[in-house]
Every structure is written in C-alpha cells, then in structure tokens.
Amino acid sequence: MQRKDFHHALKIQKEECIGCTHCMTICPTEAIRVSEGKAQLFENRCIDCGECLRICPVNAIIIEQDDFNQIFEYKRRVALVPSVLIGQFPADVKATDVYSVLMDMGFTDVYEVEHGVDILAEKARAYIDEHDQQKPLISAFCPAVVRLIQVKFPALVDNIILLHPPLDVAAKYYKKKLLNKGVPKEDIGIFYVTPCAAKIAAVKSPVGEEESPINGVINMDFIFNRVYTNIRRGYVSTPGHNLKHQLSPEGVLWSLTTGEADNMQGRSLAIDGIHNVIEFLEKVENEEVKDVDFIELRACDESCAGGVLTTTNRFLTVERLKKRAAIYREKDNHENNDDLAEYRSFLDAKNIGIKEITPRSMMKLDEDMAEAMKKMQRVKEILQLLPEVDCGACGTPNCTSLAEDIVQQRASINHCIFIQRILEQRGELSKEDTYDIMKSIWGQEKFNKNC
Numbered sequence: 001m002q003r004k005d006f007h008h009a010l011k012i013q014k015e016e017c018i019g020c021t022h023c024m025t026i027c028p029t030e031a032i033r034v035s036e037g038k039a040q041l042f043e044n045r046c047i048d049c050g051e052c053l054r055i056c057p058v059n060a061i062i063i064e065q066d067d068f069n070q071i072f073e074y075k076r077r078v079a080l081v082p083s084v085l086i087g088q089f090p091a092d093v094k095a096t097d098v099y100s101v102l103m104d105m106g107f108t109d110v111y112e113v114e115h116g117v118d119i120l121a122e123k124a125r126a127y128i129d130e131h132d133q134q135k136p137l138i139s140a141f142c143p144a145v146v147r148l149i150q151v152k153f154p155a156l157v158d159n160i161i162l163l164h165p166p167l168d169v170a171a172k173y174y175k176k177k178l179l180n181k182g183v184p185k186e187d188i189g190i191f192y193v194t195p196c197a198a199k200i201a202a203v204k205s206p207v208g209e210e211e212s213p214i215n216g217v218i219n220m221d222f223i224f225n226r227v228y229t230n231i232r233r234g235y236v237s238t239p240g241h242n243l244k245h246q247l248s249p250e251g252v253l254w255s256l257t258t259g260e261a262d263n264m265q266g267r268s269l270a271i272d273g274i275h276n277v278i279e280f281l282e283k284v285e286n287e288e289v290k291d292v293d294f295i296e297l298r299a300c301d302e303s304c305a306g307g308v309l310t311t312t313n314r315f316l317t318v319e320r321l322k323k324r325a326a327i328y329r330e331k332d333n334h335e336n337n338d339d340l341a342e343y344r345s346f347l348d349a350k351n352i353g354i355k356e357i358t359p360r361s362m363m364k365l366d367e368d369m370a371e372a373m374k375k376m377q378r379v380k381e382i383l384q385l386l387p388e389v390d391c392g393a394c395g396t397p398n399c400t401s402l403a404e405d406i407v408q409q410r411a412s413i414n415h416c417i418f419i420q421r422i423l424e425q426r427g428e429l430s431k432e433d434t435y436d437i438m439k440s441i442w443g444q445e446k447f448n449k450n451c
Helices: 022-026 051-055 068-073 083-087 095-104 117-130 143-152 154-159 166-180 197-204 220-232 249-253 274-285 314-331 338-346 369-385 399-407 417-426 431-442
Strands: 010-012 032-035 038-041 061-063 076-081 109-112 188-194 216-219 268-272 294-298
Touching: 010 038, 022 032, 022 051, 032 431, 051 061, 068 188, 068 216, 076 083, 076 095, 076 166, 083 095, 083 220, 083 249, 083 314, 095 109, 095 220, 109 166, 117 166, 117 249, 143 154, 143 197, 143 274, 154 274, 166 188, 166 338, 188 197, 188 220, 197 216, 216 220, 249 314, 268 274, 274 294, 369 399, 417 431
Parallel strands: 076 109, 076 188, 188 216, 268 294
Antiparallel strands: 010 061, 032 038
C-alpha cells in the first residue's frame, strides 16, 4: 500500500525566511520555489535529505520531532539508538554511562539498532545472488536515497533490495521479545533517536509498509545535549547498563560509509553525499556502470555520522566508532549468545522483506499519458524561448523548472527577467507590470531599499 503523500520532517518557518534562494539552488530534487519573498516546498519532490537545513543562513528551516514526554504514555519505554549516537561523545565517555542517563531520563530499555546486522548481511548476500538479473542492486538503508530513486530515478526502483534496514528489524525484534515476556502490546513504546530528517519521514510514512513498528522519533541533537550535560555534571544515578549483548564490529560500523559494502560479495561500491549519489545514479540509469553487484548509497557525507541532527564533527565520530569496532574485534565477545540465535530465527521473510516500492516520478506532468506527452513537448517549446542561464531570478531553480511550472500553470513565462526586457522593448509590458511581477515573486520588502 503506497501513500499518496510523503510525510516531511523538514518545515519552513515563513516568518523567519528571507527568500535568499540558498535552499532553492541546493535542493537535489528541485522541490523549492520562491514566491512572495518566501521559500515554498513542493512536497511530493522533497526527500528530506536536509541539504536545505544545512545551508539556510537564518535557520528558517527546522526538523520537527515528537514530544519527548510522549514516552511516558507507555510502561515499557524502549530507546532505539544507532551506533553513531555513541560516536558523538568524547572517548572518555563510556557507552554504559550513555545508556544509564537515557534510563534516568525515563526509558526502561535501551537497544542499539545495529544488533543482528551480521544476519542481515547474510540475507542481503542471498538476495543479491537470487536477483542476478537486476544488478546493480541498491541498498534500502538510507530512506532519503529510496525516496530520491522514487522521484528522480523511477526506472531504478526495481534495483532496490527489498529488505528492511536494521532500524525496522530491531524495532520489530525488540517488541516481539517483550511480547514473549508477557508485556502487553499497548504497554510497549518504541522510540528511535534519529541522526537525520529522512528517518523521521520514513517512520511517519514508511515506503513498502502500511505502518512503522516505531511509535515515535526523537532528534539526536536533543538527546545528545541532555545526556552529555548530565554526564559532565555527574548525574548518572542508574546502575550501568548491561552490555552482554554488545554489537559486533560490523554492527558498530554499519551506518558509516562502506559499512554495508564491506560485507557484501562481488564488486560492491559505496557512495555518500546526496549530489555524489545523484551523479552516480545518472550513470547507472544510462547503463554506464557495468559489472557492479551491490551499491551502498547514503545521502549524507560520511553517512549517518554526517546526519543533519548530529552534533559532533563527522570525521571525529567516524574515528571514534572505528576505535570502538577495533576494541570489540580484539575482545571477540560480541553476540555469540542466545540473542543472536533468536535474531536468526526471527528474521524470516515476513519480518525482513519489504513490499514492492513504486515509482513516484517528479517528472510526471500528467496522470494521462497522452496529455503528459503534450505537456512535455510544450516544455521543450518554452525552453527554446528561455535564455537557459539558470539565474533563479524567476523564483525557480533553473529554466527547465520554470518551463515545467508554466506548463503546470504554476508560473508565467513573463516571470523570466530576460523575457520581461524583450516584452518591454516591444511595448507589450510596462515597467510597472514588471515591477508587480517581481514583487509577487520576491516580496515587497526587497523593493523598499533606499538606493
């Protein structure tokens, strides 16, 4: 069951926006326009990658999260934490102290997301072997990348591996574990500490599923600040968390760049950074990439360590997690226990498989194919009239976007300043008309300067 609309964690605060176009020009899916001096979001194009949030000079873009007090609606309050949360803290902060403070904050259980990734890797390798005709196969780990493929590269949706990422599997597994212990379903609340906006969107409107097993999402920067403040002040009252089921070294590194690719067979590549991902997917779509079995694609630079909701420098986070993995590798005492066996029996087709992922092309100009073809031809005709300098003065990212908006009746050709000059010379447009047009795009304030 595919939802008609995407949920978006990224929100534009109109009262703060100055209409500077930074977000519009950097958006990888051309999801932002400027109208009346404010940024406007085309929601079905947005993939919640967070690039707009990173670049906004006035913090007019925010990421919404669930109210933390929501956790107290449940008797068993489970904090699902990714390994990158531990990587946020200096080396002298123990993972056990982080877990203890989380429990002091109100959680009854703390569970790291990447438990069982060794088995997930086995399942992924088997999937790749079984789908040899669809290579290169693409990881479904990063929800921003999955949405990117849906809206910008719809021809590649069949290349996505239809297996749940560790987050969903961990949530289902831990809930099942509590149910087996006799905890009533209504008493269990699963809350994910997220490093990015895309995972919030994936929880609120999951792709390939009707609903998520996760009850709420809490931003990592909020959790980090609360936890680190308590640790520095010595407010760690709950006894140290039991780490008998610690992650494997592969689990520690799974959410970093090459975390998946290093565990796959055959020729595997890892690409991070949303614009690098787009460039590479264009090559895949054009069949320029040959003999590749598996592609790990992550929207953020250094993957989850570079998520927009992380606090620590991403390169320091990567260094810390690599050291943590090395320590675990030396101890060689990770999940060689009953927990791993339980995970293996739990990960059957029902609990690990994703339903079909459907394309949602942002290039679709009309639901009716014949009408869409007519509109596409009209876009080409309009482009011949436009200067194709992609200046953005029309309030759209480029001339192609303006042509598409004109065809969709969201804009007019005289929004282009070059067309305005031509029409003025012909006497078909007055200076007052051009002033009104630009004011409708950029707002009155930008024309109130004392020159």
